[in-house]
Amino acid sequence: MRKKPRFHSLKKLKVRQDMSRWTLYSLSQLKQPNVSTRTFFQQKWTAKADTRAYHGEQIREKKWARLFKRSIPAVVPMDHKYLARHDGSEQAAGRGAGADSQDKQRTPPMTPYMQMAYYPIERRLDTAIFRALFASSVRQARQFCVHGLVTVNGKKMPYPGYMLNPGDMFQVEPSSVMFATGAQKERSSTARRVAKEKAAARAEAREAAGGQTPRQPKPRSAVPSAGEEPTPAELRKHLQAMMDDVNGVLAEDVGAKDKQKFRAFRQTVKRAISLWRNASPESISTLDTQFDFLKTQLAGRAAPSTPATAPDAIQEPLFSEEDQAKLRQAFEKLRLETEHTSAWNSRNAAAPYATPWRPRAYMSAFAFIPRYLEVNQNICAAVYLRHPVARPGLAEVPTPFHIETGQLAFNWYLRRR
């Protein structure tokens, strides 16, 4: 059998969709197509081969040929002031009557339609993950999909060939993103020791469980479903518990090593909110809304105080001013704590990338995010806003090739060749 050619070969330089030094070198060696001494067919063939090595080389040619579309989306930016002032008749005014002898009108820049020949591939999930800088190559992005690390609109999407629709949000596991874009880990004695210890612990656990993997304890759902409105006695109890936690949190340092107090406070807040049946978790999902919700509910309870059902209800407001201030402070601290743990970039032998985290070598030369994606790097999520478009002077499909190569490749896929 014929040997499979190298993916990155120095003999035949191909630009690939990844962030490697081989690709960077091929990029620097790229040249314009030779159009003088070769036949049209030869030119088209080479252009197709070169561009296909970059765009969707993981897709079979037949599949791509079915994806190809000859009509390419384009937009023209309009100026609303001009549209308001003119109704379009000024473009024809004076034609033939001698009024069209002004100085030459500025021609808008050319719209590079044929640089967009591969725009259907940009719709694929794996390519979009690579373009959003969540993976270091399209092949890695594909692996992320297949391994179930990618969700689309919150649902797991194991198909790298899923065609994103405008408005789809895709999300990759942040630890995988940090692994993909981070510098590589060097093998070290610590890492080896940690791995050995881990393996030993696993083996021990397996032994203890009698050859079975140990069952993870199920997280207890801490939502006591009460009636529509909690009774004042219940409320007071919860309030006391929450205030205890508040005091604990305020005593704690933000970067504290054991985060149990923060966690406990988070739990009590959740429990307090779940007392109200009508409060859906969607409407109070952020810290600010949680705080506002608690404030209004707890403070508002005291004033009308339902005299019919509970005449012995506490008459003083459940929340005093200083309690409110304290609660606000505790919420602020909760936010800071989360951000601190996220930003804290420490040495961690268990992480699959070099720690403290730093971007991988040569990443900056490939770091760009096209406009058809909106990316939030903090949560490693992105929204596919629209299909890539051509506009005057700009094609949104990132392609490393000269315009003539693009034209030749586009012409190859028009059926008549």
Added chain:
Amino acid sequence: MPPRIRSSKFASLPRPTPSQSSSARPQSITQNTQPSRQFSQTSCQQATLRRRKFYEWLNGPGKQLKEPLPDSTNYLGAYDRYGNLVRAGPGYQRGAAKPQAEGESKLTETTNKAAAPTEEAKTPEGQESLDELESAARKEEVEKKDAEQDDSKLPPETAEDLRPFPLNQYFRSQSVLSEDLREAIYQRVKRDGATVSLASVEFGVSNERVGAVVRLKQMEKEWIAQGKTLAVPYSKAVLNMLPTTPHIDTTDPKNKGKRPIVHEPINDLIVHPATRQQLWVPVAESRHFTREDAGKAFDNSLLPADERIPHPELVKAERELASGLSFEERRKLAEERFAVETAQKKREEEAREAEIRAQKVVPQRRWDFVFKDISVESAGRNGRDVRGVGWRYGLPHQDRKKGQVKIPTKVEA
């Protein structure tokens, strides 16, 4: 890579400084003495030549691209073929400039005015020039630069410096929203209750992007509320490598008289397929032939550009301004338009709600059964209509056929 011409202002070239490479991998090739044949003593010349060239390039011109430039983009298009940064001044030394404090702006950012398009001569086609929009953010930096007269700092990028692929002139790395700007958009929509189109006009960000930013930011805040770990080191590193659009807080007294920087053209007109062809329509010279008529000539249902752009209300407001209405009258008209719009939205929402309420739902342990009214007739005459429900006798399923794709085509949000 086409050679980039260095401007003549540089007397001495900034030599690539050896950066402390933390990677242990040897970047230079050791002399390969493997013979080409088993019986031959000659070493394999071809392969080593190529490899030598590769490593020569990596250790020479390519060395600058290994680590990111602090507070700047670092693309292949910014270097000439010898690995010199084209835009760097003679006094520039890589790694000499300290990373700026957090409060200060990045190189691509500007904290100055003149960002919004001022009273420049409009193009006859009624189009916005993308280049001007993008360079506006960088232009101000030049003035600041001149005032400072600091050679050790980098000037802002030109359009050429933003090319990751030097051969492709029609692609460049476009700026992304900075963290501040995202937060400001989120606050404007969520806290102040601004509509998406209003926020879009205010920040110079397209409608879809405003929606996406709010959605992503909401999710980020949920993560913080849940105590999940965010990828902050990654985020900081990536945003430092990309050109970003800064946020200019107009409520801040420090920024008095400045206008927010326009991130992207917000009134993009989609090229309608019917207008792709050339048309010859003879029209009497006396006829007042407007955009509307031109649209009709292409396609009977084609609306004029004023109504097809994402912000038709801007055109209407501008017309009212031109017609000389007073501020009060214009505000009244705008409010009327807004009321009509909200009423329409409310009606649509109610219709959707009513449809959901009409369904009978039987909740089960894992799944809910939903019963809808359907009609047998909807299967159509040949029984193959997509609205048809259930299996019909004599009609085999198509899903095992060749070419039938099983990958889902959409995921409900």
